[in-house]
Amino acid sequence: MKVDVRITGIGGQGILTMAKILGSALVREGKYATLIQNFDTFISGGESTADMRVSDQPIEYPVFEKADITVFMAKKTYPRYINKVKEGGIVVINSDVIDEEPKGNFTVIKVPASSIARKLGNVRASNMVMLGALVAKLSLANPEVIKELIREKFKDKADLNIKAFEEGMKIGRGI
Amino acid sequence: MSLEESRKKLTQMPEMSLARAEALPHSLCPGCGIGTILNTFLRAMHELEEEGKLDSSKLVVISGIGCSGRISGFVKTDSMHTTHGRPVAFATGVKLARPELNVWAFGGDADLFQIGLNHTLQAARRNIDIKVVMVNNFNIAMTGGVPTVTTPPKAITKYTPRGWFERSFNIPKLMASAGATYVARWTTAHVFQLKQTFKKMALRKGFSFLEVVSQCPVLFGRYNKFRDPWSMVDYFMKMSRVVKGPQYLEEAAIEFGKPILVGEFVETEAPEYTETIYEAEGVVRK
Amino acid sequence: MKPGKYFESGAWAAAMGALASGATFFSYYPIEPATDIAEEMVRYGPKNGLLVFEAEDEISALGAAIGASWAGAKAFTSTSGPGFSLMQEHVSYAAMTETPVVLINGMREGPSTGQATKAAQQDVMQTKWGGHGDYEVIVYAPYNTQEMFDLTVKAFNQAERWRVPAMVMADKMTILLMEEVVIPEKVEVVNRKRPKVPPEQFEPFKPEEDLVPPMPRFGDGYRVHVTGVTHNEKGVPVSDDPWVHHKLVKRLCDKIRKNRDKIVEYEVFGDEDPEVLIFAYGFPARSAKEAIKLARSKGMKAALFRPKTLWPFPDKELKEIATKAKKVIVVEWNYGQMLNEVLKVVPEEKVSFVYRIGEIPIPPESILEEGGVRI
Structure with a gap:
């Protein structure tokens, strides 16, 4: 089983953090993941994209053009990558920042990630909300291990982020 | 005297205990000022060792390429003959990796101020404890007497038969502005002062810089009305004016027919780089 | 770093490989994409006994690393295309003076500035032919994150073993790509041979049977003279006898050529x-x-x-x-x-x-x- 995941947005949104937590969770459980980071430059606010191939088998070639699941964190990269969603794929958008109505042969999950995170106490945790929605659609990843990693990463700020992740999971599962 | 006899004689002179006898015969021209510089340096280090102030096994002498670049080869210490212009870069690595070493970098005018200027200035800025000695013989001698950044205006060389048309560096002022915490200049006529300055630099903490104005009779002197080595040393002696303090930096550029200011221009203190970097970075020494 | 399985970048893996090899000195001048390695060294180096030196340019970065190596450090530097070009004179110097030193190169597009943030394999010939003179170097080409660790360790070990510059030719992709990397419980570490006789009997460039001479450390009383000039086994420069040069350079090449079976990996x-x-x-x-x-x-x-x-x-x-x-x-x-x-x-x-x-x-x-x- 092999799934291509793309997380795209702008620098400073914590895209790498999301991708690293997901990748770490997978390898911790004996699964495989590769992550290619693409960013314009080091300018904050520049485009930032993480291309992840995840699998239960070792991965040789990590490059892909069209993704099975694409997570849109910002408006800026939306036009470029909305055309690179696989037929029958999944699109997860932060509906607080993207007002477009994605149209195509794919499933759309709208996540009001910014407002959920803000309600929880910190808008910066919106990446964890989005991660929750993504993980809900990615059977290879174990949510419990993700939470473990969030705890390790955020230490005393872990509770808020875990809550954000769980809220995202609920939306992803359609609860 | 045969080569073997010369070597033997050298090893029998106590004050030359740090000369590398096997490196004879040396590669310098007759009358070259580098002999005087080496002689005073070796004596200074020997005296410090006799006085119990220096362990010569912790002495590292590094040099670049050129006539002055050969200096490291005549010193019986750990020594490194590096690439053109880069002795200070190598010295920085040696000092950082083993801070207890007493590290010297010798080079010529072109070595340290033309091709390698960047490293010289950066080391001064950092105030790393390296003792830099620049032999200023006003030309790039080893390649046949080519003008360089210290060649005085209008000087004649094989490569400037119509007179040198560039301006030259005011070396002490340049070093002071780069942040050197010790800047001195003497000439090969000042053997006593040279020895004392070498001793002072060896014991000083922080970046120390010495310019030694030296004669190159074969490739510079004879093109510029100095008939023999001695006439040039004599000129240095006559034109030298001993000064002390940074107020003289402005006038420290060397030009024909004008006084050559010698002495200590800068002597100040600042945090030493090696100590600072280990402490600031929290490097755990293995 | 604790042994175990990580999801990390090639830059991180190379940094861990260097530390596992016992590296104590790292010098660099910033250049993309090699700066990622510098970033990891700054983060993990000092507490693991490694000093990080930001040099004024790449010439100085490799010069300082060579100096540090003679002062006893396991030294390395990282760079990319343009910086690698600047380092070539010192690669040649390290080969001539038999200085163990490691270079990690994040290859990018060239010639010249090219596309600074894009990967390529443009420096592989330069690794061998970039400097002047006949010499041999050992060059690794990692293809995944695990090899960024494993081959960095090997580069250090081979540099120490044969007293040559060793290089890890990564590219922007292998530096930035994140995937699984295992830090093993035990890492085999090779250290350079030290003199077995006291200073008065020691000849610093006299090879042993494997064609490699033992290497003293500055400050230990061996009073060694290191020079890029052709030198005899005592380390004394010899400028007039071309046969001394012939013999020296032949040995510098032969120590790798004759031992290639021990070094080659595929x-x-x-x-x-x-x-x-x-x-x-x-x-x-x-x-x-x-x-x-x-x-x-x-x-x-x-x-x-x-x-x-x-x-x-x-x-x-x-x-x-x-x-x-x-x-x-x-x-x-x-x-x-x-x-x-x-x-x-x-x-x-x-x-x-x-x-x-x-x-x-x-x-x-x-x-x-x-x-x-x-x-």
Whole structure:
């Protein structure tokens, strides 16, 4: 089983953090993941994209053009990558920042990630909300291990982020 | 005297205990000022060792390429003959990796101020404890007497038969502005002062810089009305004016027919780089 | 770093490899994409006994590393194309003075500035031919994050073992790509030979049987003279006798050439008697491996030959397997560099070259298609 995941947005949104937590969770459980980071430059606010191939088998070639699941964190990269969603794929958008109505042969999950995170106490945790929605659609990843990693990463700020992740999971599962 | 006899004689002179006898015969021209510089340096280090102030096994002498670049080869210490212009870069690595070493970098005018200027200035800025000695013989001698950044205006060389048309560096002022915490200049006529300055630099903490104005009779002197080595040393002696303090930096550029200011221009203190970097970075020494 | 399995970048893995090898000195001048390694060294170095020095340029960075090595440090530097060009005089100096030093290169597109943030394989010939004079270096080409760790350790060990510059030629992709990397419980570490006799009996450049002389450390009383000038076994410069030069340079090369069997490393993936052989190294080898899987799944006999050491080049080994193949496809991210090494041992009519000059992905299917293989 092999799934291509793309997380795209702008620098400073914590895209790498999301991708690293997901990748770490997978390898911790004996699964495989590769992550290619693409960013314009080091300018904050520049485009930032993480291309992840995840699998239960070792991965040789990590490059892909069209993704099975694409997570849109910002408006800026939306036009470029909305055309690179696989037929029958999944699109997860932060509906607080993207007002477009994605149209195509794919499933759309709208996540009001910014407002959920803000309600929880910190808008910066919106990446964890989005991660929750993504993980809900990615059977290879174990949510419990993700939470473990969030705890390790955020230490005393872990509770808020875990809550954000769980809220995202609920939306992803359609609860 | 045969080569073997010369070597033997050298090893029998106590004050030359740090000369590398096997490196004879040396590669310098007759009358070259580098002999005087080496002689005073070796004596200074020997005296410090006799006085119990220096362990010569912790002495590292590094040099670049050129006539002055050969200096490291005549010193019986750990020594490194590096690439053109880069002795200070190598010295920085040696000092950082083993801070207890007493590290010297010798080079010529072109070595340290033309091709390698960047490293010289950066080391001064950092105030790393390296003792830099620049032999200023006003030309790039080893390649046949080519003008360089210290060649005085209008000087004649094989490569400037119509007179040198560039301006030259005011070396002490340049070093002071780069942040050197010790800047001195003497000439090969000042053997006593040279020895004392070498001793002072060896014991000083922080970046120390010495310019030694030296004669190159074969490739510079004879093109510029100095008939023999001695006439040039004599000129240095006559034109030298001993000064002390940074107020003289402005006038420290060397030009024909004008006084050559010698002495200590800068002597100040600042945090030493090696100590600072280990402490600031929290490097755990293995 | 604790032993275990991590999801990390190649830069991180290389940094951990350096620390596991006992590196104590790292110098650099910032340049993309090698700065990622500097970032990891700044983060993990000091508390693990490593000093990080930001030099004024790449010339100084390698010069300082060589100086540090003589002062007893295990020293390395990291750079990329333009900086690597600046370092070449000192690569040559390190070879002549037999200084163990490691260079990690994140290859990017060239010539000149090219595309600074895009990967390529443009410096592989420069590793061997960049400096002046005859010399040998040891060069590794990692293709995944694990090898960024493993081959960095090997580079340190081989640099110490043979007293030569050793290089890890990564590219932007292998530096930035994150995936699983295992830090093993135990890492084999090789340290340079030290003098076995007291200073008065010691001749610093007198080789032992393996052609490598023991190396003293500055400050230990050996009073060694290190010089880029041709020198005799005592370390005394010899400028007039060309036979001294001949003998010295021959030994500097022979210590690697005669021991190449101990140094050469490569991977053969797939069939032992392939019809189709793909030659690839570094990041493009990942696509090539996938292409082999694809070809074999369709019943074709196929194999990947992947040199882990670019220098010494595994020519004998390549020749042996290539003789069996009808077709050899060479894949590179340049306009033909290692291709020339392949052509030395494989008849031209068997070889096809699939290339992109820079970071343009070469999907597995494209390798087969452009290489003239129908599946």
